[in-house]
Amino acid sequence: GAGVSQSPSNKVTEKGKDVELRCDPISGHTALYWYRQSLGQGLEFLIYFQGNSAPDKSGLPSDRFSAERTGGSVSTLTIQRTQQEDSAVYLCASSLLPGYLLAEAFFGQGTRLTVV
């Protein structure tokens, strides 16, 4: 597609349930990022994928969070046993090159997750 696509756009789930959020990056982009944007807060880095390298998971807030990227393209962020504090907008971004090589990131519209 022309841009970064995320699905679903909105997700309401019950506390304790697992959720999966999907990100389709721009074709050919090797770098993929997940961020979380809580109400009134800035962007919180979660995880970074670059090509076939091991992902940088340093931003994942707990072991309930995990992410994978299949075939160097689509990525899925999984949150197990959701809690109310997980409610936020989850943003995915991709870039042609690693950030330090000066390529800006292109963002998806995000998935708004509400845990009730």
Next chain:
Amino acid sequence: GNSVTQMEGPVTLSEEAFLTINCTYTATGYPSLFWYVQYPGEGLQLLLKATKADDKGSNKGFEATYRKETTSFHLEKGSVQVSDSAVYFCALSDHGNNDMRFGAGTRLTVKP
């Protein structure tokens, strides 16, 4: 570790007023610096960037100069419009790290 600090909002200005949103950073290497903007109901998009000291990024009347001596990248616009109302994020990417680090965002509201 790397981090970005930007002025807290919200900021409310009248149309045609001068805008400054302060941004300072901490980085271990030689970062590139960015300003992203998020208009209401839309995703983040790049506004401008600068890749080395003394570079000036500019777009849509906005400017920011990479100041290594003060580790700053303040966003300025001489005359804001109602359509500039949005949330502005300062960000950096660094050779020594894999991710882009973002500031907390500053909400700007411009009134007619």
